[in-house]
Amino acid sequence: MKSIPKTQVEDERRKARSRFRCLFLATALGALWAIAMNQPLAAQSVGDVLPPWSAGGLDIHHINTGEGNAAFLVLPDGTTMLIDCGYGYDLKRPPKYKAPRRPDESRTPGEWVARYIQKFHPDGVQGVLDYLVISHFHGDHMGGVPVLTQQIPIRQVLDRGWPDYEAPPRFTGELADQYRVALKNEIEQHGAKAERFKAGVADQIVLRRAPERFPSFEVRNLAVNGEVWTGEGTKTRSRIPGGETADENACSAALRIRYGRFTYFSGGDLPGSAEEQLVPGATGTAPRTRSPAWRDIESAVAWVTGPVDVLLLDHHGNFDGSNAFFLSVLQPRVDIANVWASRQVDKEALGRLQSEDLYPGPRDIFTTNGMWDGRKEHLIRLLGEEGARLHIAALEALTATQGHIVVRVAPGGASYMVYVLDDSAESFRIRSVHGKYDPR
Secondary structure (H helix, E strand, C coil): CCCHHHHHHHHHHHHHHHHHHHHHHHHHHHHHHHHHCCCCCCCCCCCCCCCCCCCCCCEEECCCCCCCCCEECCCCCCCEECCCCCCCCCCCCCCECCCCCCCCCCCCCHHHHHHHHHHHHCCCHHEEEEECCCCCCCCCHHCCCCHHHCCCCCEEEEEECCCCCCCCCCCCHHHHHHHHHHHHHHHHHHHCCCEEEECCCCCCCCCCHHHHHHEEEEEEEEECCCECCCCCCCCEEEEECCCCCCCCHHHHCEEEEEECCCCEEEECCCCCCCCCCEEEEEEEEECCCCCCCHHHHHHHHHHHHHHCCCEEHHHCCCCCCCHHHHHHHHHHEEEEECCCCCCCHHHHHHHHHHHHCHHHHHHEEECCCCCCCCCCHHHHHHHHHHHHHHHHHHHCCCEEEECCEEEEEEECCCCCCEECCCCCCCCCCEEEEEEEEEEC
């Protein structure tokens, strides 16, 4: 890895602070001018283009490529982060079982994600990603990274396996080779730093430009490789018994973001299933083999997460995530699912998400993909005619079911809005507006 001179580091920090001061001043002057003219700061109505991030705010963009998870975050001081960059080329599914690629097939998901970032990055097309966080090593969460790194420089990569990728389960195969080559190139060409994601800490992902301005902002690493924070200092405990090997989903990295009273959770494909489940089959349902109790990582994480405002659903809303205890503790006001497969959000998971027996009060559920061509036919095969009819009606009644889903948090975490953006082209026009929500 190329070393960076101390003087260069200090120079970069001074430049970052200067950029932030300019952004902050421009935002403040814009606000004063808008107030004086009795006009809104920027267009935020259906049909308008989403206004850019402003200093002091927190933006969380759930990017829909139709291929898995990708969340681009602009933190209060302009620090940027991408959580996952999915490309499901390695997922073998029947025709039309998977959502179509968005906006279209002319580019790969890594390219589409890069272009989206360049649109909303505070530094535009010259922007650098401060952090790339990979929740786990499945294609629908990290298959787009090799192409992404060719488009955007990255300062720091955090994943569950660096540097040898021997932590069980081992990360091997074609996708692993491509990913490791991409990281090697990023380190050699752009001086990137790679680290293993550490459970329990709150100083691995930090504000890089002006942290002193936002003392209420924190990113806490909750879990990785089956190690879960205990809530005491940085202590962790393993959920995986000796002699057992966890699967890739159970090793997912999970984190919690707090900004003032606002809280957000992201946990990759963390499983919450430790009991026998009914899983859709070709002719209805069939019992699923009981999974071991330790595989319920969600419940262990729930204890130290506490209530949240926005929950990115574990495992895309599949049946083995969002278990009853997890939801009863987190009690999200807003749920978001990166949907790419016909069964997502699963009917059992959706029933739990909507149940006021688990926790009282309203909740809004957003999905990145709705009823694409062929999905209904697959649901009929999975659930039967009547089961599919009921589940389709439930899915179509969700708060919003198609597009990029942007959570925009006001300075200090005082309130937040949800914007659904058109994903059929790169217009980024607002399809629907939700909120204003009051954080906990």
